[in-house]
Amino acid sequence: MEYEKYLSDKVKKLKASAIREMFKLMSDPEIISLAGGSPDPSLFPSEALAEIAADILKNQPVTALQYGTTDGYRPFKEAALNRAKKINSVAEGDKIIITTGEQQGIDLAVKTLVNEGECVAVEQPSFVGSLNSIRAHNAVLVPVELEDDGISTDRFEEILKETRIKLLYTIPNFQNPSGITMTIEKRKKLLELASKYDFLIIEDNPYGDLRFAGEDVPTIKSLDTEGRVIYCSSFSKILSPGMRLGYVICSGAVIDRIEIAKQANDVHTPFLTQMIAAAYLEKYDIDKDIERAREVYGRKCAFMLECMEKYFPKSLKWTHPEGGLFIMCTAPEGTDIDALLKESLKNKVAFVAGSGFMVDQEKPCSMFRLNYSTMPEEKIEKGIKALGEVLHKMV
Ligand SMILES: Cc1ncc(COP(=O)(O)O)c(C=O)c1O
Known part of the structure; x- marks a missing residue:
């Protein structure tokens, strides 16, 4: 059955969320995911x-x-x-x-x-x-x-x-x-x-x-x-x-x-x-849980930023968050982030390409998003190091 012709226009124009698509990849236990936006599961009570x-x-x-x-x-x-x-x-x-x-x-x-x-x-x-x-x-x-x-x-x-x-x-x-x-x-x-x-x-x-x-x-x-x-x-x-x-x-x-x-x-x-x-x-005192989450995310964020300083090319810029779960990186204009992602996935590291966060998702976009909340520190370092190697080759 060819269902395409039955779909409404408003649904047809939606692109699958790059992040949700990433979730499918996450079943591969070897992938280091810096892609999602999930809380650290060790914090669940x-x-x-x-x-x-x-x-x-x-x-x-x-x-x-x-x-x-x-x-x-x-x-x-x-x-x-x-x-x-x-x-x-x-x-x-x-x-x-x-x-x-x-x-x-x-x-x-x-x-x-x-x-x-x-x-x-x-x-x-x-x-x-x-x-x-x-x-x-x-x-x-x-x-x-x-x-x-x-x-x-x-x-x-x-x-x-x-x-x-x-x-x-x-x-x-x-x-x-x-x-x-x-x-x-x-x-x-x-x-x-x-x-x-x-x-x-x-x-x-x-x-x-x-x-x-x-x-x-x-x-x-x-x-x-x-x-x-x-x-x-x-x-x-x-x-x-x-x-x-x-x-x-x-x-x-x-x-x-x-x-x-x-x-x-x-x-x-x-x-x-x-x-x-x-x-x-x-x-229970949820504010105590939140205190702990802040401490964990603050530490992981600082650690990821340190790794980025160490392993990423100097031509990249990135944000320095005071909270939350994400760092956004901007590569020099003209960097093909989709190609970068493909290459990075070959090295078993996932991140989210910036184009999905733009109003016009078809326009070239040199940004990508990294998440520090989900992975333990040794995987953060391994992931950032591997991504750094790809970046050095491609940027
Ligand atoms: C900025 C922002 N708003 C809303 C949501 C949706 O959150 P919820 O899980 O409560 O639906 C998210 C989820 O990641 C988010 O990042």
């Missing part, structure tokens, strides 16, 4: 979660296994809301909806706010999952260049003068793929621009807790006095990505409509995982 899960299934089976409410399991909603309150990211009148991973929260927010053909501004490069979600809703992606201290607000204002932007999607903390953090000045400037040119902002903050250097910067949501920010975050990077627990916080018709959109999407996020997470947050 598996034993505690196993005990809690068994207890819930034994003592509260009906709540865990029956249909639940769309906005989420109340104690988990409260726990998530309290985490957001701690960073002043809940305003009066705000509501929270638990989503099946933050990816769903972003997708529902875009679906709720953007009509076909309307413009959504994004940092370039940006998170491929969100770019694909915006594409799938037939919106027009408008790239705004990312500078060392966050999105270029000057360039963005030039764009705003000429183009009606309905929504800005931004990852201000330890951005994926760059690891870059936006300054408070730029966060304030974005809110000024949002007010002046009348657009809303999706603030995507799954990595905010994972700061291992420098000072915390207030969320855009915490600086917002007009209710322009839809705040999305996740438990994927601080508890477990497999539990698929994210959330959206905002107010009024937007959050009400996101809830209705979710009903048509998956009815609700599984109560079992929400209950397990709620009990974990009640019984």
Whole structure:
């Protein structure tokens, strides 16, 4: 059966995520993957979660296994809301909806706010999952260049003068793929621009807790006095990505409509995982887990940077993240990153080519993303050394 002709246009234009494709390769145990964005699995509190899960299934089976409410399991909603309150990211009148991973929260927010053909501004490069979600809703992606201290607000204002932007999607903390953090000045400037040119902002903050250097910067949501920010975050990077627990916080018709959109999407996020997470947050100190994660990622990041200094050609540039999971490298213009990746895979080292993070994925792109969270240190060194050898040959 030739199915191609039956596919919708909006699905046909999506390219498989390079990262998801990489996951397929990961079954080869010899591959050193600097590609994914997964947390260090040694940080999962598996034993505690196993005990809690068994207890819930034994003592509260009906709540865990029956249909639940769309906005989420109340104690988990409260726990998530309290985490957001701690960073002043809940305003009066705000509501929270638990989503099946933050990816769903972003997708529902875009679906709720953007009509076909309307413009959504994004940092370039940006998170491929969100770019694909915006594409799938037939919106027009408008790239705004990312500078060392966050999105270029000057360039963005030039764009705003000429183009009606309905929504800005931004990852201000330890951005994926760059690891870059936006300054408070730029966060304030974005809110000024949002007010002046009348657009809303999706603030995507799954990595905010994972700061291992420098000072915390207030969320855009915490600086917002007009209710322009839809705040999305996740438990994927601080508890477990497999539990698929994210959330959206905002107010009024937007959050009400996101809830209705979710009903048509998956009815609700599984109560079992929400209950397990709620009990974990009640019984254990997740901030201690986060402290440990920061320490582990800070050490691994510093170690990877050291290895890069040692093994990479001097003509490459890279970011120096203060948190999160990623370093972005820029090779001299004209470097064929796809060819580099092919060669590197022959040497059993995987990374993610930058083109997938661009609005126009066909344009030549000399960037690539490295992840330091998943591999142990000896593999980080082995991987960076092998990649360095390929780079010396090809750059
Ligand atoms: C920037 C960014 N936003 C959102 C997500 C989605 O997270 P979740 O696992 O909660 O769906 C990711 C996942 O890697 C991400 O990097």
